[in-house]
Amino acid sequence: MxxxxxxxxxxxxxxxxxxxxxxxxxxxxxxxxxxxxKFELLGKIRCFLCSKNLNKEGICNDCQRWQTIYRNDPLKNYAIFRYNAFFHDLMVNYKRYGDYVLYQVLQELCHEKLKSMNYDAYIPIPTSPEHMEKRQFDTISAIYADLVPLTPLLQKNSGSGAQGEKSRQERLMSPQSFLIAKDVQLRENIFKGKILLLDDIYTTGRTLYHARDKLRELFPETIIESFSICR
Ligand SMILES: [Zn+2]
Ligand SMILES: [Zn+2]
Incomplete structure (x- = not known):
């Protein structure tokens, strides 16, 4: 039992x-x-780029917007679940109220999918220093650290605020807030290989595109894709 x-x-x-x-x-x-x-798997008809469920095959509005900004370099994102009310409650308890044990629930939801994905480096989206102070744990690393070897190459500026507390428009307007962490040992194969960015929820894509922009400075030739449990 x-x-x-x-x-x-x-x-x-x-x-x-x-x-x-x-x-x-x-x-x-x-x-x-x-x-x-109670968790809703994403249906078969999805956005080719970010995995959002659509009524007919194609590219969602968010990704069309990113394509005009990033021309021919859109970000490919993999996801498993729809962001429904049940998932929302889970994330409120995990992130807002800092219920640490829930990281195991999130692991349970994504461990199988991650096992099937092969990358040279897995880079988690970091928590801001303010949130780290408040919760005493990093919400994204807590989920993924037992599942894949993490390369904690990104850091977040202090004072950048949480995306979850912003309106859609505010999210889209938020400025670059990532830094490259110093003293992280990198294996040579990453420079010509594949990186997977890890996050919990893909909302507008702003965070993940910023994370990729920052990594591009270091890895101009690496394939960089992303994974979020929800879309
Ligand atoms: Zn139960
Ligand atoms: Zn999309």
């Missing part, structure tokens, strides 16, 4: 094929089926 991290009920985990075939990779389920069902 396992205990669900969200509703606290005991449940019998379903045995997946993967668990039978490779007992070494055995993964303990942390969410009951009832809670899992």
């Amino acid at each position: 396992n205990r669900c991290l969200l509703c606290n009920q005991y449940f019998i985990p379903e045995i997946s094929f993967l668990n039978i075939l490779s007992p070494v990779e055995k993964h303990e389920a942390k969410l009951c089926q009832h809670c899992l069902n």
Whole structure:
């Protein structure tokens, strides 16, 4: 019997094929089926660039806007879930109220997808120094640190504020607030390889495009893509 991290009920985990075939990779389920069902997987018809659900195939309004700004260099973003009310509540508890254990719920939602993605470096979107002080943990690194080897190459300026507290227009207007961290050892293969930026939610894309702009200064030839649990 396992205990669900969200509703606290005991449940019998379903045995997946993967668990039978490779007992070494055995993964303990942390969410009951009832809670899992409240998260909405993204449907099949998505924006080619950011994975947002659309009514017909194509490119969403946000990405069309980015394409006019970035010409032929749009950012490819992978995502799994829709940002519904249930996910919103989870993120409020995790980020606004600093409920640290919820990082395990977010891990549970994305670990399988991440296993299928192969990159030379995984760079998390950092928390601002003010939020770090308030919560005492980095919300993005907490989710991904057990899943992939992280390269913490980005830092956030102090005083840049949280995107989550801004209106859509304010988000889009926010200035570049990332810095390159010093003293991070980089393997040579990153310069010609592939980087995956890691975030929790893709809202307007502003944060991830800024993060990529900053990394471009260091990696002009590297393929840089991004992953967010929600879109
Ligand atoms: Zn549950
Ligand atoms: Zn899009």
